[in-house]
Amino acid sequence: MxxxxxxxxxxxxxxxxxxxxxxxxxxxxxxxxxxxxxxxxxxxxxxxxxxxxxxxxxxxxxxxxxxxxxxxxxxxxxxxxxxxxxxxxxxxxxxxxxxxxxxxxxxxxxxxxxxxxxxxxxxxxxxxxxxxxxxxxxxxxxxxxxxxxxxxxxxxxxxxxxxxxxxxxxxxxxxxxxxxxxxxxxxxxxxxxxxxxxxxxxxxxxxxxxxxxxxxxxxxxxxxxxxxxxxxxxxxxxxxKAQGAVSWTQVLPLLGAFWEHVVERVERRHRAGRLKQWLNYLRNHYPEGQAAFDDLRLSNEVAHIEAWLLAHGATAQAGPPNWAHASAAMVPAPAEMELPC
The missing domain is CATH 3.20.20.70 (Aldolase class I)
Structure with missing residues (x-):
């Protein structure tokens, strides 16, 4: 399969x-x-x-x-x-x-x-x-x-x-x-x-x-x-595939890695929205995801987001790939994008 x-x-x-x-x-x-x-x-x-x-x-x-x-x-x-x-x-x-x-x-x-x-x-x-x-x-x-x-x-x-x-x-x-x-x-x-x-x-x-x-x-x-x-x-x-599962503890470094991508590719004023967009999905599976979404949903301050990630151990084990010039163009906020296909 x-x-x-x-x-x-x-x-x-x-x-x-x-x-x-x-x-x-x-x-x-x-x-x-x-x-x-x-x-x-x-x-x-x-x-x-x-x-x-x-x-x-x-x-x-x-x-x-x-x-x-x-x-x-x-x-x-x-x-x-x-x-x-x-x-x-x-x-x-x-x-x-x-x-x-x-x-x-x-x-x-x-x-x-x-x-x-x-x-x-x-x-x-x-x-x-x-x-x-x-x-x-x-x-x-x-x-x-x-x-x-x-x-x-x-x-x-x-x-x-x-x-x-x-x-x-x-x-x-x-x-x-x-x-x-x-x-x-x-x-x-x-x-x-x-x-x-x-x-x-x-x-x-x-x-x-x-x-x-x-x-x-x-x-x-x-x-x-x-x-x-x-x-x-x-x-x-x-x-x-019956090969295991991913706990919330394992999700946290993924959130950190995702945030590094967001910082690299998304305009500052839209960064919080990208993280909250994913948390909005994660909260449907992880109770801790609901708590994280509740903590961050009203904040659009990058400093607050980064402080939360640091406090919860959501730091990337490895940063985003070095796609350099391929990622140079900033992407729009989720609200400006098309619906999922």
């Missing part, structure tokens, strides 16, 4: 990928999307979103990162995929799942699920634009307003030459409301029986070992992608 760390725009960026993959259990990451419109992006645009490209495409813990592209112009996506391939990524992933309204209004993400023919063209053009050894994969939801064309979209992706498909078990209209419709992943997977080389990965509402076991049973998928569950419980991947 392989466990993939999900792309979550505005949350699970290079900083959190670095910290979460230190805990173990994750076999591969998919980056948050690189938006492609009508231009050929400079190399720095890829490095900004995926600074791991300066490290051979690996996180500090040695976990490979696949770069995700989002757009609707087949030719432009193909040109950008070709440029990206020259940076030696661990594959090119295509986003057909983002439910964010601003993305969909720009004809990106899940809205494309109403156009299986366009999806086929996009995947086909990207597949032809990159060398044969570069994996092309995709992530999709079950549909936009309903799941009536889920099989058609999956078949379009397979017929165009992709070798892996992650399916989030909800439509755009479902958003992130429980439940996840894992049974529909099983049906879509069955429709792909004529493409035995196509790997299908299940995604959606996996927050515990029991969830993971049930998801695998219902979907028939060996591999899973986890996102919010891993952000909430950094030991989830280890637990799913």
């Amino acid at each position: 392989n466990l993939l760390l999900a792309p979550m725009e505005g949350l699970l960026d290079a900083s959190l990928r670095d910290v979460l993959t230190r805990t173990g259990g994750i076999d591969r990451c998919v980056s948050e999307f690189v938006r492609v419109t009508d231009t050929l992006l400079p190399e720095r645009a890829f490095y900004r979103v995926v600074p791991e490209l300066h490290n051979g495409g690996f996180t500090r813990a040695g976990v490979p990162v696949r770069v995700q592209l989002l757009g609707s112009d087949p030719a432009c996506l193909a040109d950008n995929a070709a440029r990206l391939a020259g940076l030696s990524p661990h594959g090119v992933d295509l986003n057909f799942g983002c439910p964010a309204k601003c993305v969909n209004q720009s004809r990106g993400g899940a809205v494309l699920l109403d156009e299986p023919e366009l999806i086929h063209t996009i995947v086909s053009r990207v597949r032809k634009a990159v060398p044969a050894h570069v994996v092309v994969s995709a992530k999709m939801r079950l549909g936009f307003n309903d799941d009536s064309v889920a099989e058609a979209c999956a078949l379009a992706i397979a017929q165009a030459g992709a070798s892996e498909l992650v399916i989030h078990a909800r439509t755009k209209a479902h958003g992130y409301r429980p439940p996840a419709y894992w049974d529909r992943i099983a049906e879509v997977k069955s429709a792909l029986s004529g493409f035995p080389a196509m790997k299908v990965v299940a995604n959606g509402e996996i927050f515990s070992v029991a969830d993971a076991l049930r998801c695998r049973e219902v979907t028939g998928c060996d591999d899973l992608m986890i996102g919010r569950g891993m952000v909430t419980n950094p030991g989830l991947a280890l637990a799913i």
Whole structure:
């Protein structure tokens, strides 16, 4: 079984990928999307979103990162995929799942699920634009307003030459409301029986070992992608693989390492917000996380945050990777980013 760390725009960026993959259990990451419109992006645009490209495409813990592209112009996506391939990524992933309204209004993400023919063209053009050894994969939801064309979209992706498909078990209209419709992943997977080389990965509402076991049973998928569950419980991947757990004592140095990333990459006035954003997830699994969130939720003072981290032993055992110029551009605050995809 392989466990993939999900792309979550505005949350699970290079900083959190670095910290979460230190805990173990994750076999591969998919980056948050690189938006492609009508231009050929400079190399720095890829490095900004995926600074791991300066490290051979690996996180500090040695976990490979696949770069995700989002757009609707087949030719432009193909040109950008070709440029990206020259940076030696661990594959090119295509986003057909983002439910964010601003993305969909720009004809990106899940809205494309109403156009299986366009999806086929996009995947086909990207597949032809990159060398044969570069994996092309995709992530999709079950549909936009309903799941009536889920099989058609999956078949379009397979017929165009992709070798892996992650399916989030909800439509755009479902958003992130429980439940996840894992049974529909099983049906879509069955429709792909004529493409035995196509790997299908299940995604959606996996927050515990029991969830993971049930998801695998219902979907028939060996591999899973986890996102919010891993952000909430950094030991989830280890637990799913029956390799242990991560205690709050072990989380504290991860918070310290994450803060070092935040200091390096985020404007000072937004730093407290980034830490509280993660604590808001952690408090759902750790009682100590709730206490930490309560201590810090009203503070936006960097000095107060750093004093709290020091007082609670939340100091990094090893600092952030030396991505230098790749991380030089300051990133916006969470409120200015897109919703998780």
